[in-house]
Amino acid sequence: MKDERNVSLPNKAERHKLFGSVEPGPRSKPTKKHEMPDLQNTKQDFLFDIDHVGITNVKHPVIVNSHVTPHVQTTIGTFYMTSSVNKTHKGTNMSRFTELLNQYYENGELEVSLAFLKEFTAELSHRLEQEETTITVEFPWFFERRGPDSDKPGMNHADAKVTVHYHQTSGYHYTVSLKGTITTLCPCSKEISEYSAHNQRGNVSMEAELTGDFDETTTDWKLALLEAAESNASARIHPVLKRPDEKMVTEQAYENPRFVEDMVRLVAADLYEMPFIQKFTVTCQNEESIHLHDAIATITYDKSWHM
Numbered sequence: 001m002k003d004e005r006n007v008s009l010p011n012k013a014e015r016h017k018l019f020g021s022v023e024p025g026p027r028s029k030p031t032k033k034h035e036m037p038d039l040q041n042t043k044q045d046f047l048f049d050i051d052h053v054g055i056t057n058v059k060h061p062v063i064v065n066s067h068v069t070p071h072v073q074t075t076i077g078t079f080y081m082t083s084s085v086n087k088t089h090k091g092t093n094m095s096r097f098t099e100l101l102n103q104y105y106e107n108g109e110l111e112v113s114l115a116f117l118k119e120f121t122a123e124l125s126h127r128l129e130q131e132e133t134t135i136t137v138e139f140p141w142f143f144e145r146r147g148p149d150s151d152k153p154g155m156n157h158a159d160a161k162v163t164v165h166y167h168q169t170s171g172y173h174y175t176v177s178l179k180g181t182i183t184t185l186c187p188c189s190k191e192i193s194e195y196s197a198h199n200q201r202g203n204v205s206m207e208a209e210l211t212g213d214f215d216e217t218t219t220d221w222k223l224a225l226l227e228a229a230e231s232n233a234s235a236r237i238h239p240v241l242k243r244p245d246e247k248m249v250t251e252q253a254y255e256n257p258r259f260v261e262d263m264v265r266l267v268a269a270d271l272y273e274m275p276f277i278q279k280f281t282v283t284c285q286n287e288e289s290i291h292l293h294d295a296i297a298t299i300t301y302d303k304s305w306h307m
């Protein structure tokens with residue numbers, strides 16, 4: 001085994017040369033921005049309008065502020081931001097997306113609320129001089145959950161997503177999504193067995209188009225969708241369960257058996273009754289405890305179908 005403790009290292013610049021770095025070559029192109037070609041702003045007929053061009057998978061600290069529950073939290077948002085580009089423009093101004101994001105962050109306004117996202121998309125459309133802009137933010141949303149008997153608090157989380165689309169003439173379009181985790185107990189297993197019934201975690205994913213008059217100062221859509229998933233489940237999921245708690249959730253699950261079909265129908269009924277939801281899709285996917293596969297069911301419903 002070589003004694004590597006006494007390696008005589010060249011200095012850092014020499015090390016870089018050793019590994020292939022070379023001195024800068026001759027400079028012939030402009031270094032000042034106003035002297036540089038601006039390819040993306042070239043104007044001619046580029047054949048097609050582009051519906052969406054921009055950036056995605058942008059991770060950034062964000063604020064989740066709920067007017068309904070005075071509980072401000074910071075979390076990590078993953079952004080998708082695009083604009084339309086009409087066929088007379090070669091490209092978008094890519095730097096302006098993150099330039100604006102940072103400006104809102106520095107002003108303490110990077111909040112995943114509809115108010116912020118509406119303002120952001122309108123300003124982005126103005127800055128890019130393009131007709132339409134879209135922003136989507138996905139983030140883990142944390143909420144307190146207390147034991148049903150012990151009242152012991154802990155934090156649960158659900159995956160949330162907001163999309164705001166802005167059009168200079170037709171205005172805004174909002175879509176929200178939430179994926180909540182629940183307990184489901186199998187009705188068939190309960191019916192046919194002398195005792196016990198297989199049960200498992202279920203993931204309820206809901207996506208809802210909100211009406212234009214939705215008021216986030218009076219309704220927290222995250223809480224509304226979470227309750228639609230959890231209140232129809234066999235039982236809710238808790239971070240802290242003492243023995244009396246565990247007894248309660250175990251018996252509650254047995255008293256409320258649910259197929260995935262039952263879950264999507266019951267959640268659909270709750271979403272249908274929410275006046276601020278225009279259209280929704282609900283999916284329940286069970287991590288079946290007696291199979292290596294999952295069970296899944298989906299309902300999509302648009303209230304305009306029966307206007």
Ligand SMILES: Nc1nc2c(c(=O)[nH]1)N=C([C@H](O)[C@H](O)COP(=O)(O)OP(=O)(O)OP(=O)(O)O)CN2
Pocket residue numbers: 033038040091092093094095096
């Ligand atoms: N697909 C890609 N498109 C573009 C890229 C890229 O890397 N991949 N890069 C550019 C630009 O070179 C760069 O983003 C800066 O362009 P822009 O945002 O237009 O910024 P400017 O320096 O021109 O400053 P403004 O004053 O904001 O115009 C473009 N497209």
